[in-house]
Amino acid sequence: MAEAAALAIEDVHAGYGGVPVLNGVSISARPGTITAVLGANGAGKTTLLRTISGLVRPRQGRILVDGANLARRHPEDIARAGVAHVPEGQGVITELTVEENLRLGALCRRGGSVRSAALSDAYQRFPLLAERKRRHAGLLSGGERQILVIARALMAAPRVLLLDEPSLGLAPRMVAQVMDLVRTLRDEVGLTVLLVEQNARSALAIADCGMVLNLGTVVAADDAAVLASDVALRRHYLGF
Amino acid sequence: MQEFLEFTLGGIAVGMIYAAIALSLVLIWRGTRVLNYSQGGMAMFTTYVAWVVIRDTGSYWAGFAVALAAGLVLGALLEVTVVRPTMGKGPLNSVIVTIGLLILLEGVAGIIYGGQYRSFPPSFSIKGLKVGSVALGISASDLFTAAAVLAAALALFLVFEYTSVGLRLRATAFAPGVTRLLGVRIGRVLTLGWALAGLFGALAGVLVTPSTFLYPNSMDSIFVLGFTAAVIGGLDSPVGGVIGGVLLGVVLSYAGGYLGSNLVLVYGLAALALVLMIRPSGLFSSTASRRV
Numbered sequence: 001m002a003e004a005a006a007l008a009i010e011d012v013h014a015g016y017g018g019v020p021v022l023n024g025v026s027i028s029a030r031p032g033t034i035t036a037v038l039g040a041n042g043a044g045k046t047t048l049l050r051t052i053s054g055l056v057r058p059r060q061g062r063i064l065v066d067g068a069n070l071a072r073r074h075p076e077d078i079a080r081a082g083v084a085h086v087p088e089g090q091g092v093i094t095e096l097t098v099e100e101n102l103r104l105g106a107l108c109r110r111g112g113s114v115r116s117a118a119l120s121d122a123y124q125r126f127p128l129l130a131e132r133k134r135r136h137a138g139l140l141s142g143g144e145r146q147i148l149v150i151a152r153a154l155m156a157a158p159r160v161l162l163l164d165e166p167s168l169g170l171a172p173r174m175v176a177q178v179m180d181l182v183r184t185l186r187d188e189v190g191l192t193v194l195l196v197e198q199n200a201r202s203a204l205a206i207a208d209c210g211m212v213l214n215l216g217t218v219v220a221a222d223d224a225a226v227l228a229s230d231v232a233l234r235r236h237y238l239g240f
Numbered sequence: 241m242q243e244f245l246e247f248t249l250g251g252i253a254v255g256m257i258y259a260a261i262a263l264s265l266v267l268i269w270r271g272t273r274v275l276n277y278s279q280g281g282m283a284m285f286t287t288y289v290a291w292v293v294i295r296d297t298g299s300y301w302a303g304f305a306v307a308l309a310a311g312l313v314l315g316a317l318l319e320v321t322v323v324r325p326t327m328g329k330g331p332l333n334s335v336i337v338t339i340g341l342l343i344l345l346e347g348v349a350g351i352i353y354g355g356q357y358r359s360f361p362p363s364f365s366i367k368g369l370k371v372g373s374v375a376l377g378i379s380a381s382d383l384f385t386a387a388a389v390l391a392a393a394l395a396l397f398l399v400f401e402y403t404s405v406g407l408r409l410r411a412t413a414f415a416p417g418v419t420r421l422l423g424v425r426i427g428r429v430l431t432l433g434w435a436l437a438g439l440f441g442a443l444a445g446v447l448v449t450p451s452t453f454l455y456p457n458s459m460d461s462i463f464v465l466g467f468t469a470a471v472i473g474g475l476d477s478p479v480g481g482v483i484g485g486v487l488l489g490v491v492l493s494y495a496g497g498y499l500g501s502n503l504v505l506v507y508g509l510a511a512l513a514l515v516l517m518i519r520p521s522g523l524f525s526s527t528a529s530r531r532v
């Protein structure tokens with residue numbers, strides 16, 4: 001790999017209390033690519049994202065973003081270093097309006113003009129949110145909420161986007177829309193995306209690379225097309 | 241009728257003080273889910289600071305300003321040094337720490353200033369106002385009390401709703417985990433919440449002490465009533481805290497006026513018990529307002 005990795009994880013061990021979840025995970029993601037993180041429930045996918053964003057402290061290993069080691073830093077600092085984590089489920093703050101949710105995403109950036117430019121960019125990209133900006137986020141549908149949390153993550157102008165199960169609970173039409181959005185963000189913004197998905201088929205369809213986790217270790221890592229065509233892997237781990 | 245007017249206006253004036261205490265409790269509860277039992281002690285302490293400044297400079301307003309500043313500093317200081325280490329270690333830890341703080345503050349105040357009752361000057365004249373020949377039951381000092389708390393509450397509301405600092409405060413209160421992930425340094429936000437709480441407590445302290453005298457335990461009963469007001473308001477609603485304070489002030493004023501004033505604190509505790517039995521989430525909790 002000639003190009004330096006935008007996100008590199010080296011031999012990361014992490015867990016909750018005394019229970020290990022990740023046992024030496026390594027990943028390397030080139031800038032402007034989507035890496036699908038696949039595996040069964042309990043494989044450690046969510047824990048991997050939580051460890052990268054600092055919500056879980058790794059016991060061992062390095063987490064490099066553009067070459068800088070962020071392992072064991074606070075979540076606030078990791079976010080400010082350019083890593084946006086969109087957690088699974090309800091990441092929107094339902095008590096705030098759509099616009100307040102978006103503004104919150106840019107508060108870690110300096111300068112009022114930078115922040116308001118980010119806001120108008122968001123409304124341009126997501127006209128749906130512009131129409132509902134005064135509404136409380138709790139009144140949005142599931143699909144609209146998923147768009148909102150992704151839009152909010154973009155407000156910080158991140159380089160790395162960690163997406164945890166963006167298709168969870170969405171109607172099939174919405175899933176396709178969200179996946180399209182992720183692909184667009186890679187192509188137009190040049191984001192490096194780590195995409196955790198239960199829905200392996202739709203994740204591999206948009207991903208450049210993929211990796212399969214099982215019981216906290218990487219059992220396969222390759223180009224997305226190669227993984228998608230590996231019948232044995234699909235049957236054992238991916239279920240399609 | 242004359243009595244009724246006096247009791248109502250007097251109740252509102254006292255209620256504004258409960259409202260200030262309630263706001264200080266709500267500010268901390270919203271951000272950290274900690275009930276700050278030391279709030280009364282903090283207010284007592286900053287009132288002693290004001291008392292010293294007034295004694296030495298002769299200026300009431302210098303003391304007033306220094307008390308508010310001391311409240312800000314004391315709140316921030318206690319959050320960073322004592323409260324922060326207990327966060328995430330179970331609710332009982334923070335309860336015990338804030339009760340310990342209360343005992344510490346009252347003890348230190350006793351050591352420095354002694355236990356005797358000291359008089360504390362009011363902001364303006366405490367002579368009852370009259371419209372024509374009708375006594376209103378309130379004084380210029382009461383008017384200032386109500387105006388000061390209302391102005392502070394309004395300023396707080398404007399900061400909450402229309403500034404980025406307010407957005408940080410609200411987001412941290414509703415969803416600290418998500419807010420951290422967006423790069424907001426929530427530690428600083430929580431410190432600011434405690435500082436603002438210290439400010440409102442200090443305001444309540446200087447406003448109420450002219451009618452209670454100043455001594456190390458002088459804020460204890462006011463704290464209980466302010467806490468009652470906060471619970472009436474739902475404990476996490478600033479607007480609810482203000483309305484709860486005024487409501488409690490008026491009810492206690494009627495009770496004290498018509499039933500006898502010896503048992504006002506008991507009536508307050510009865511009101512607290514009643515609210516907890518009938519509507520434990522308070523009248524204005526966010527769960528209720530979310531349904532609207």
